[in-house]
Amino acid sequence: MASATINDVASYAGVSRATVSRVLNHNPAVDPTLRDRVLDAVQALGYQPNRAARRLRAQSSNVIGLVISDIQNPYFISVISGVEAAAYAHQMNIVLCNSDEDLAKERIYLDVMEAERVAGLIIVPTHGTAGSDLNRFQQLGIPVILLDRLIEAMQVDAVKVDNERGAYEAVKHLLDLGCRRVAHISGSPELTTGRDRMQGYYNALAEAHLKPEPRLIRTGDFKTDSGYRLTLDLLDLPAPPDAIFVANNLMTLGALRALRERGVRVPEEMALVGFDDMPWSAEFRSPLTAVSQPTYELGQEAVHLLRRRLAQPDAPVRTVVLNTRLIVRESCGAALNLRR
Amino acid sequence: MASATINDVASYAGVSRATVSRVLNHNPAVDPTLRDRVLDAVQALGYQPNRAARRLRAQSSNVIGLVISDIQNPYFISVISGVEAAAYAHQMNIVLCNSDEDLAKERIYLDVMEAERVAGLIIVPTHGTAGSDLNRFQQLGIPVILLDRLIEAMQVDAVKVDNERGAYEAVKHLLDLGCRRVAHISGSPELTTGRDRMQGYYNALAEAHLKPEPRLIRTGDFKTDSGYRLTLDLLDLPAPPDAIFVANNLMTLGALRALRERGVRVPEEMALVGFDDMPWSAEFRSPLTAVSQPTYELGQEAVHLLRRRLAQPDAPVRTVVLNTRLIVRESCGAALNLRR
DNA sequence: CTGAAAGCGCTTACAG
DNA sequence: CTGAAAGCGCTTACAG
Numbered sequence A, B: 001m002a003s004a005t006i007n008d009v010a011s012y013a014g015v016s017r018a019t020v021s022r023v024l025n026h027n028p029a030v031d032p033t034l035r036d037r038v039l040d041a042v043q044a045l046g047y048q049p050n051r052a053a054r055r056l057r058a059q060s061s062n063v064i065g066l067v068i069s070d071i072q073n074p075y076f077i078s079v080i081s082g083v084e085a086a087a088y089a090h091q092m093n094i095v096l097c098n099s100d101e102d103l104a105k106e107r108i109y110l111d112v113m114e115a116e117r118v119a120g121l122i123i124v125p126t127h128g129t130a131g132s133d134l135n136r137f138q139q140l141g142i143p144v145i146l147l148d149r150l151i152e153a154m155q156v157d158a159v160k161v162d163n164e165r166g167a168y169e170a171v172k173h174l175l176d177l178g179c180r181r182v183a184h185i186s187g188s189p190e191l192t193t194g195r196d197r198m199q200g201y202y203n204a205l206a207e208a209h210l211k212p213e214p215r216l217i218r219t220g221d222f223k224t225d226s227g228y229r230l231t232l233d234l235l236d237l238p239a240p241p242d243a244i245f246v247a248n249n250l251m252t253l254g255a256l257r258a259l260r261e262r263g264v265r266v267p268e269e270m271a272l273v274g275f276d277d278m279p280w281s282a283e284f285r286s287p288l289t290a291v292s293q294p295t296y297e298l299g300q301e302a303v304h305l306l307r308r309r310l311a312q313p314d315a316p317v318r319t320v321v322l323n324t325r326l327i328v329r330e331s332c333g334a335a336l337n338l339r340r
Numbered sequence C, D: 001c002t003g004a005a006a007g008c009g010c011t012t013a014c015a016g
Helices: A006-013 A017-024 A032-045 A051-058 A075-089 A103-116 A131-139 A163-176 A192-207 A224-235 A249-261 A295-311 B006-013 B017-024 B032-045 B051-058 B075-089 B103-116 B131-139 B163-176 B192-207 B224-235 B249-261 B295-311
Strands: A063-068 A093-098 A120-123 A144-147 A158-161 A182-186 A217-219 A243-246 A271-275 A289-292 A319-322 A325-327 B063-068 B093-098 B120-123 B144-147 B158-161 B182-186 B217-219 B243-246 B271-275 B289-292 B319-322 B325-327
Touching: A006 A017, A006 A032, A017 A032, A051 B051, A051 B103, A063 A075, A063 A103, A075 A093, A075 A295, A075 B093, A093 A103, A093 B075, A103 A131, A103 B051, A120 A131, A120 A295, A131 A144, A144 A295, A158 A163, A158 A295, A163 A182, A163 A192, A163 A243, A163 A271, A163 A289, A163 A325, A182 A192, A182 A224, A217 A224, A224 A243, A224 A249, A243 A249, A249 A271, A295 A319, B006 B017, B006 B032, B017 B032, B063 B075, B063 B103, B075 B093, B075 B295, B093 B103, B103 B131, B120 B131, B120 B295, B131 B144, B144 B295, B158 B163, B158 B295, B163 B182, B163 B192, B163 B243, B163 B271, B163 B289, B163 B325, B182 B192, B182 B224, B217 B224, B224 B243, B224 B249, B243 B249, B249 B271, B295 B319
Parallel strands: A063 A093, A063 A120, A120 A144, A144 A158, A158 A319, A182 A217, A182 A243, A243 A271, A271 A289, B063 B093, B063 B120, B120 B144, B144 B158, B158 B319, B182 B217, B182 B243, B243 B271, B271 B289
Antiparallel strands: A093 B093, A289 A325, B289 B325
């Protein structure tokens, strides 16, 4: 059985296709009697307008292309959730893509998004994404919203958190508790999030008149395994750190595993603060002190920026910066209530 | 600047639209010279075929509608990830929907999927989803694949794990360790996953000639808060259990919180096994013994079933059942090495 | 092997 | 307020 078309509805209701279309698009200039006949026909036939046809003809779409850089990272669940909720609230739908931090895969998905003529693109760019990859969307009149990470030298709407400040507060907290050798397991330096969090680390050290010690600064890639390996490296140092600030939730998981396997007690022997607070962070062996990001709001805000841009194509470019919040639990050693 | 169309490519290459279309669709019957001219033109103009137009004309789509019941549940990350990977491997895209365990929202999204004329529908049905909600897709020739949960009395392809056996093994493990009062915090009884896991619990008790004790069986809803509340209820019992089997990862999180707040030591004072093994389960205060589901494979298999059904619309209905695996860590008390 | 023509299911000026 | 007609960008018999 094929779907009912607008022609079926029109003949069932005894009107023209144009009238059916008007009713469905809430055009007020339709006689109430005809409107009711059309609605009855729609009901009777179980008619669902074919969106491909509508999109083609109206040259507009209500589909948002959402390109996530690593869908396996649970950080993005809540972000996606926020995008979905806001999109749903405005009758928009999501085409989900996962670039897997792979530039080639991202490019393929960007081609798909262009072929789909999405209404707008919300993207967590991977490392290497250039402005030139995204400019064509702007030229086609398809707004682009950057989420979580910026692309430097690209003027485009974006929503992110204040990574530098979040990291600064985390490290300052450790220093205030008396830690003197605070290590940093950083995120990818190719990403603004990785760089900004490292800058926050530097800022806190500088404020405390502490000199950064290169051996205590380890470059990770935001994935679990790098957190694991780099923590082992830090533990193997002749003079290990007394605290570690880890730049995201997955690497923190790796750090926890390394510390557990080595039998290092947290916070007694090693204080720990992680970027990203997850719903399960309080249940860790040592409840995690963490920099909490408003992830759901991040996703929602991306949709709001997109809608704003759709409504006002020439509005000035806006970057929305949301605040993080330090959630103090036990892994930082605050409860030990001792100055080292 | 508007996108290039097939007409632009045709005139640039000096051929007809039909030839351009043939080249793009890998029709072998095209002269190599013309083919090259067309490909050059595509390149030069940055042409991306309009998918809405293709879909409308060809009456076929490469979009999979993916309806998830609760996107906030991290269990589904990995499932979505598997669907995405398999879809990507076959040049298919995903329209993501989140029913939020809300039947009304699910219905709206099903209408959207119909309007999109998706190639197929992969759905984690919420409680209350009836066969009648999905039959229309079959009638339209749109295959439906059930994921994770079944709809009883509906003959349709599905992929799930052996919930009953997974639960049975978990509870048997606790009984073998000497636990005698094993409680169960169940999932929603309206869902096959909730019912099957409860049945596995009953089976293990029966095999050990133990009588189920109604007060030890608490009905949850697969969300964190119910795990929390019901664990408190169990702890408040005049004769509390010596072990709890919790039916999913979120409720386990709630149980852990309750046990922590009450200062109950796991596994010394309370053994614990949870359904769902998550990447962070080993880092809990007491590393969690858990029933691991092959979530990624679940997602992949759903796509495979869909592709099979697309290729052979009349093949017999298939339900793929994947096995779970009990991951023994510490929360069950196995390492205590004592019979209670 | 190639092109002219029809048509997928809609929306939208246009005329009345 | 309503309908006939054109057309969005493609694909696909059909004829040559």
